[in-house]
Amino acid sequence: MPEEEKLRGMEEPIYAVPGFKASAVAAGIKKTRGLDLALIYSEKVANVAAVFTKNKVKAAPVVLSREHTRDGRARAIVANSGNANACTGKAGLATARKTAELVAGELGILPEEVLVASTGVIGAPLDMDLISRAVPDLVKGLSWEGVHRAAEAIMTTDTFPKISRFQGRAGGKDYGILGIAKGAGMIMPDMATMLGFVMTDLRVEADELRDALISSVDSTFNRISVDGDTSTNDMLVLMANGAAGNRELRGEDRKEFRSGLTRVLQDLAGMIVRDGEGATKVVNIEIRGAHSPSDAFEAARTVANSSLVKTAFYGADPNWGRIMAALGRAGITMAEESVDIWIDEVQIVAGGTGVGPESERKAAEKMAGDLFSVTIDLHQGACRDRVITCDLTHEYVSINAEYRT
């Protein structure tokens, strides 16, 4: 985990964005007794944009936070790990609502200004008493430097906290974009399963904030995959509190903000795959020459989610037949005899058949590393897409067969 080491080596202030504070406590929700309750707080009312899971089974905090972001304004996010508060019925929704009220009361703000997020086991009741007891300390603990602890507190099977930041300048004012996220299973395109909280002190109007978030998510979080499952609790929240004091975002400044936001989300998304449950390799599936944008995406998605392809990655086996078979069932326009495939820069398939043992040997060497690309040219058009995925390992099975028991 080079990122973790890099981040740990940085100075603390790098985790702060003006006007935002954060904190975390161990409330006793996680069985491991680690940090499990996080709070992010904006001193001023912030503009907010958020995207939520498209799963039809939505956790109580998702239902509540959708409601609380509808007016485009918010001041706080309270998030717990260890319990998803999903499939918990009316009692679960009451718990989420009560959590927002408690935090609002302690902060002296409105309950509608508090968003709630949860991650962990589905279907178990979330103990309100644990949260009630923890909230006062949680609020007391708020500090400029609390973001790293908050990033730790939202982890479940993650092995390292995920933090990324971007530093920009707009209309003569410096600003930051700071994001934290958690994975690590149930990840697939279409709003990867995760929690992500991003703060900026830039002033960004609500419409622009929403547009920027949606477009950035589409090329980042919606392009990663760990196991093809999506979750009941996915949530990505972007808050902009305007503490930088800039005027309305325009032209180049707007472009820079969007590209900075995309970089932060790309960073976090990459860390999620790298920390995918049991993953030992990160693989970039690149599709070229697709007939349509949806063909390009479906091709990438199907290859990225194939259990047979992912176990071959694990075995560092350039078993391109499995890639061909996955393409063949992706429901796309294709001609077997037109397909070219590369592992990094080593071509292993030309015109639908194998290039030969020497190229496979070279490809296997590339695959022995922990990061490589599979590039597929379908030669059916000019559309491209990509999905970042990981391998399917013994450890994935261990983690998920033993997660609750």
Added chain:
Amino acid sequence: MPEEEKLRGMEEPIYAVPGFKASAVAAGIKKTRGLDLALIYSEKVANVAAVFTKNKVKAAPVVLSREHTRDGRARAIVANSGNANACTGKAGLATARKTAELVAGELGILPEEVLVASTGVIGAPLDMDLISRAVPDLVKGLSWEGVHRAAEAIMTTDTFPKISRFQGRAGGKDYGILGIAKGAGMIMPDMATMLGFVMTDLRVEADELRDALISSVDSTFNRISVDGDTSTNDMLVLMANGAAGNRELRGEDRKEFRSGLTRVLQDLAGMIVRDGEGATKVVNIEIRGAHSPSDAFEAARTVANSSLVKTAFYGADPNWGRIMAALGRAGITMAEESVDIWIDEVQIVAGGTGVGPESERKAAEKMAGDLFSVTIDLHQGACRDRVITCDLTHEYVSINAEYRT
């Protein structure tokens, strides 16, 4: 493997159907040097019906056998394991064609009467010399009792040969239906990946044969899943040689034939799941109360293919939250609060929330066995469907990470 023992305990003649002979040899195609080339031969020209993979990447033998079954008549099937002859271009098709010619020459029949099937590694050239050298012995070895050896010769990662038979009576004549199949990875609904060869001595007209096959496949092979991948080589062939001497099939006799055929296919499909790569448990996913037939199928398919659900099966963990999350992303009409779920007869979810720890404890006991059902009532309508699946295990990962290397 109780099936294998049971079959081995049976008298040899049970594997025979009048007018059909079979044989198998070790041609040296499989690295293990075991039996890898099988032949099934009908003394008379038989009516034939077949279904093939819907994967757009089709192996050479699939292309050839589709051509050779178009007239509804055939006399022989030659099948190799160890090499799929897929993604092998024009050379591969020439090899498949040459194989049919060689076998036809040796048997004194027409090349168009010979079907070819292959299973194994994709993308490696199939060595024609190995086949040329083996065909004379293969034909010499034909016998009434050869079906068991043929069933062994088509195995790849299968751990036991798959044979099923049905004995019926039509218009005063006894007849048999005898089928063999191989799995064991790349299995999913929509023509499970496999080879299946079914023989009957009943006289069945070509149209009825095709209708019977398609309807039986839909409720059997199209309702099993091992890993959600489909193959380039799927093929299920049904030959009827009329040796029983019956007149045209009608009324009750036709019904009995169809139900006998379905039983044989159901049997073989069940064995394929039981022998799914690394599988330790067979799980029957039953959907009730779906809004539409396609909703019922999609719900069953999505739950049956979820890696998170399948690892929970492996851990005997009644982690119903993962089942709810899978239903939520299945794209079906559903209301979380209307879902009921049972493990065998133990209800674990009522109205979208957990029944409690005591029921989960009982459910975990059921899941400790090697066969159980998950029944899901969506309460959205009257449609039902089911898919038979297996668990996702360490062994699955081992088999597929190390298959070629």
